[in-house]
Amino acid sequence: MTELSENxxxxxNVKFSYSGSDGVYAVNGVNLEVGRGEFLSVxxxxxxxxxxxxxxxxxxxxxxxxxxxxxxMDVAEGKNSIEIRKRVGIxxxxxDNQMVASIVEDDVAFGPENLGVPRSEIGExxxxxxxxxxxxxxxxxxxxxxxxxxxxxxxxxxxLAIKPEIIILDESTAxxxxxxxxxxxxxxxxxxxxxxxxxxxxxxxxxxxxxxxRTIVMNRGEIVLSGTPEEIFENGDKLEAYNLCLPKITExxxxxxxxxxxxxxxxxxxxxAEEISESFKSKxxxxxxxxxxxxxxxxxxxxxxxxxxxxxxxxxxKSPFATKALxxxxxxxxxxxxxxxxxxxxxxxxxxxxHLNALIKLPQxxxxxxxxxxxxxxxxxxxxxxxxxxxxxxxxxxxFRALRASVGMVFQYPEYQxxxxxxxxxxxxxxxxxxxxxxxxxxxxxxxESIEIVGLDYNEVxxxxxxxxxxxxxRRVAIAGVIVTRPEILILDEPAAGLDPLGKxxxxxxxxxxHREWCKTVIIVSHDMDEIAENCxxxxxLAGGGVVSCxxxxxxxxxxxxxxxxxxxxxxxxKLCDGLERSGITVRCxxxxxxxxxxxxxxxxxxxxA
Amino acid sequence: MLNDVTFGQYYPAKSFMHKSDPRIKLLALIAYIVxxxxxxxxxxxxxCALVLIFAVIFSRVPLGSVLRSxxxxxxxxxxxxxxxxxxxxxxHLLVHWGxxxxxxxxxxxxxxxxxxxxxxxxxxxxxxxxxTPVELTDGIESLLTPLKWVRFPVHELALIMxxxxxxxxxxxxxxxxxxxxQKARGADFESGNIxxxxxxxxxxxxxxLISAFRRAEELGDAMDARCYSATKNRTKYKKLRxxxxxxxxxxxxxxxxxxxxxxxxxxAEIFPQIYEYIKLS
Numbered sequence: 001m002t003e004l005s006e007n008x009x010x011x012x013n014v015k016f017s018y019s020g021s022d023g024v025y026a027v028n029g030v031n032l033e034v035g036r037g038e039f040l041s042v043x044x045x046x047x048x049x050x051x052x053x054x055x056x057x058x059x060x061x062x063x064x065x066x067x068x069x070x071x072x073m074d075v076a077e078g079k080n081s082i083e084i085r086k087r088v089g090i091x092x093x094x095x096d097n098q099m100v101a102s103i104v105e106d107d108v109a110f111g112p113e114n115l116g117v118p119r120s121e122i123g124e125x126x127x128x129x130x131x132x133x134x135x136x137x138x139x140x141x142x143x144x145x146x147x148x149x150x151x152x153x154x155x156x157x158x159x160l161a162i163k164p165e166i167i168i169l170d171e172s173t174a175x176x177x178x179x180x181x182x183x184x185x186x187x188x189x190x191x192x193x194x195x196x197x198x199x200x201x202x203x204x205x206x207x208x209x210x211x212x213x214r215t216i217v218m219n220r221g222e223i224v225l226s227g228t229p230e231e232i233f234e235n236g237d238k239l240e241a242y243n244l245c246l247p248k249i250t251e252x253x254x255x256x257x258x259x260x261x262x263x264x265x266x267x268x269x270x271x272x273a274e275e276i277s278e279s280f281k282s283k284x285x286x287x288x289x290x291x292x293x294x295x296x297x298x299x300x301x302x303x304x305x306x307x308x309x310x311x312x313x314x315x316x317x318k319s320p321f322a323t324k325a326l327x328x329x330x331x332x333x334x335x336x337x338x339x340x341x342x343x344x345x346x347x348x349x350x351x352x353x354x355h356l357n358a359l360i361k362l363p364q365x366x367x368x369x370x371x372x373x374x375x376x377x378x379x380x381x382x383x384x385x386x387x388x389x390x391x392x393x394x395x396x397x398x399x400f401r402a403l404r405a406s407v408g409m410v411f412q413y414p415e416y417q418x419x420x421x422x423x424x425x426x427x428x429x430x431x432x433x434x435x436x437x438x439x440x441x442x443x444x445x446x447x448x449e450s451i452e453i454v455g456l457d458y459n460e461v462x463x464x465x466x467x468x469x470x471x472x473x474x475r476r477v478a479i480a481g482v483i484v485t486r487p488e489i490l491i492l493d494e495p496a497a498g499l500d501p502l503g504k505x506x507x508x509x510x511x512x513x514x515h516r517e518w519c520k521t522v523i524i525v526s527h528d529m530d531e532i533a534e535n536c537x538x539x540x541x542l543a544g545g546g547v548v549s550c551x552x553x554x555x556x557x558x559x560x561x562x563x564x565x566x567x568x569x570x571x572x573x574x575k576l577c578d579g580l581e582r583s584g585i586t587v588r589c590x591x592x593x594x595x596x597x598x599x600x601x602x603x604x605x606x607x608x609x610a
Numbered sequence: 611m612l613n614d615v616t617f618g619q620y621y622p623a624k625s626f627m628h629k630s631d632p633r634i635k636l637l638a639l640i641a642y643i644v645x646x647x648x649x650x651x652x653x654x655x656x657x658c659a660l661v662l663i664f665a666v667i668f669s670r671v672p673l674g675s676v677l678r679s680x681x682x683x684x685x686x687x688x689x690x691x692x693x694x695x696x697x698x699x700x701x702h703l704l705v706h707w708g709x710x711x712x713x714x715x716x717x718x719x720x721x722x723x724x725x726x727x728x729x730x731x732x733x734x735x736x737x738x739x740x741x742t743p744v745e746l747t748d749g750i751e752s753l754l755t756p757l758k759w760v761r762f763p764v765h766e767l768a769l770i771m772x773x774x775x776x777x778x779x780x781x782x783x784x785x786x787x788x789x790x791x792q793k794a795r796g797a798d799f800e801s802g803n804i805x806x807x808x809x810x811x812x813x814x815x816x817x818x819l820i821s822a823f824r825r826a827e828e829l830g831d832a833m834d835a836r837c838y839s840a841t842k843n844r845t846k847y848k849k850l851r852x853x854x855x856x857x858x859x860x861x862x863x864x865x866x867x868x869x870x871x872x873x874x875x876x877x878a879e880i881f882p883q884i885y886e887y888i889k890l891s
Binding site (some may be wrong): 055058060082085086089090092093094096097098099100101102103105106109110111112113114115116117118119122123126144155158159162354357359401404405408409411412414416417418419420429430433434467481482485 | 775
C-alpha cells in the first residue's frame, strides 16, 4: 500500500438530497477521508449515492449540510470551485456525452483552453495526455469512429490535460466491453502507481473494486463498510443485506468450505487455484481428474430453428465510408436453446441479430436488388439466406409483421425506448400494433400477464408514468413491452448492461423464467463471459464479421488465448480450471460455478473416502 | 432509413482546395457569389465558370459528386426555368401556341438564369465538399471575431455550432436504434396517410427528446468538470494560418470580380455581332 501522508479529501457528516426527493437523502451523513496517492474503490447498488458523492467532491452538487474540504479548501465557497476542479478530474459513464469536439486533439484541448493555458503548452499537454492513455496515434481522428474503450481513454486524456491530482471514475467502465474495460483500468492503475495520482473508482464490477488499496460500500446514502477489498468481501451476508452480490469467487469458496476444504478467502482466481491445490496436497492429492462434464445435448431440430447461411452485410455501400459488418456468417440455432452471442464492440453482433427479425432485410427481399448477369467461368455467387421457423427471410413475400410478432427483440438499454404516458400504454403498444382486431379485454389480459411475468405488480404500476420507475423496473417494463406478443424466440442485446450486480442476477433469473414458461428460444448478446458461462447452452464468438467458433461454453472457453486475442475474456471458472491444470489437477466442468464446485468437491471427497 | 447520411457531404481527399484556409474559402465563396450576381452578360458568367472549373479540378473531388449536389434543387431549377421561358417578354417571337408565347429573349434569359443558379450551387457545394464542418466552424468563428467588439457572443456561438456538429452522428445513431426498436414492436412508419404517419413518429420522437436532454445534462456536467468558463481569457489551441494557397485563391477571386465588372462595362465591344445576339434585354 502507498504511504498515506495527508488527506486530500475530507467529508464531515455530509448530507445531500435532490430537489423533489421528499427529504430522502441521496448522501446521508457521510464521513470520509481520502489520502494522497490512495486508490479507493466505491461500490454499492444503483441509487446508493455513489455518483452523488463524486459530484459533491468537485462542487457540481452542493451539500445541504456538513463540510467537504478538498486540498484544505472548502468546497462550499464559490471562489474555490475552479481551483478544485483543476485539481479533481471526473470521467463519467457515457464516453459519447463527454466529448465536446469532433477531433480528438481538439477535445483534449478543451480543458486547458478553458484555463487559458498558452498555446504551445496546450500542445505539450495533449502530447503527454494522449501518450499516457496510449492513444497518441489517434490524435487527428474523429471520436465517433473509435471503439468505446478508445473513446473513454480519450475522455480520460481530456481530464488529464487539466493536470489534476485526483481522478474520479464514475462508472466509467460500465458501458465498455471486456477489452475496453481492461484498457481503461490499466491506464488508471498506471497513473496511480507511476504518477502518484489519487484515484477514486466507482464501479459495479467486483473484480475492478479488488484492485484498490481500500474499498468502501455505500447503501442508501451511507458508507456502511470500509476496509481493504479482502476485508470487505469476507463478510458476504452483510453485502447481501446491502443489495450487493458476493463476487462469484467468494460463492465458490463458501461452497467448497461447506465440504470442509477450509480455504482462505482470496479474491483472485490464481490465488484460489493455489489454495485449492494446497488443500488437495494436504490430503495427498497431487494429480487427479474429475469425471467429464455432462451436457444436456438437446440439439434436436424443432419447428422454430434458425438457419443462417452465408450472411454478408455492408453499411453505407458505395460510399467512401463503406464498412463490412458481416462477412459470410453460417449459424444454426436450434429450438429450445439458450444461446449466447459474444464479440467485442463492432464485431457485428447487433447487425447479426437485427437480421433475425428483418429489421435489416436480406438483399433479395429488398426492393433495390438487381440480379447480376452471370459471367462465364465464375462460380455462381452464393446468396445469403436466413430461415426462422416457417419464415424464409429471403422471400420478398415473407410476412415480416408476423415474423416480428414471433421474434421479439429487446435492444440494448431498452428503457431508453419507453415513450407512453403510462406503463399500460407502453406495454400495450406492441400488442395493439400486431393485433389490430383485438378487443380491450384481450389487450388488458395480455398486458397484465406480461407485466406480471416480469415481476411487477400490475395494479400498482399500470397507471404510473414509466419515467417515474427505478432503473431496474424500467428495464422490466421495456421487456414486458416486447414479450407482450408472446414471441417464440426472444433476442436480447446486452440485457444486463448498466445494472448493479443484484439487478443483473435478477434479470438473468427473469430470462430463465421466460425461457421455461413463454419463449422457446432465448438468444442473448453479451460482453460478460461469466454471464454466458452460467446461462447459455451454446454460444457463438463473432470477430471481424465472421463466426470464429460456436460451441458449448466449456469447449468455447478452453481456447483462452484465442479469446484474449479477440479482445474478449474467459469466465472465472475456466481461469480456475487453468490454474489447477498447471498443478496437475484436471477439472472438467460445464463452466458454471456450481458445476465447478461440485467437481472439485468430488475430487476432494473421493480421495477422502478412499 | 438514415443510414446513408454522410453529414456535410465532406469528401475526404488531400488537395489544393482541401488544404487551404477555411476562412479564405468562405470569403472566396462570397466573392464568387457576388461576381455571379454582378455579371450582366454571358462573358461575366463564362469567367465565373472558368474559375469554378479550375476549383473543381484542384479539389480532386469527382465531378459526379459535385453535380450530385445540384440534384437537390433540380425541381426549383426546372420550375423557374419554365416560368421564365413562358412569361418573359421580348421582340423576337419564336413559338406561338395557344396562350404560350416564347421569345428569343426569353430563351436567352432562361439559359442565363439557370446557369447562374447552377454555378451558385456547385460553388457552394465545393466548399462543403472540401472543408470539414469543424474547419468551417473555426473559419466562421475567426471571421466573426470583429463582432466581439459589440459584445456579440462569437465564441459561444462557435461552441454551440461545434457541439451540434459533434452530436449529429450520435443522434442519428440513436434515432436509428429507436426506430429499429419500435419497428420490432410492430410500429409502422411507412404506410397510412399523413396524419397516421405523424402519429407513428411519436414513439420515436419522445425517447429521442428525452435522450437528447439527458445527454445535454451529462455534457453540461462534463464541461463544468473540465473547468468551462474558468477564465475570460480562454486560449485557443488551433490557429488558422494563411499560406501560399490562400494567396493564390485570394488573387484569383479578386481578379474574377474585376473581370466581371470590366465585362459589364466593355462587353458590347467584344465580338459586337455575337454580343448583339446574346445580350440580355
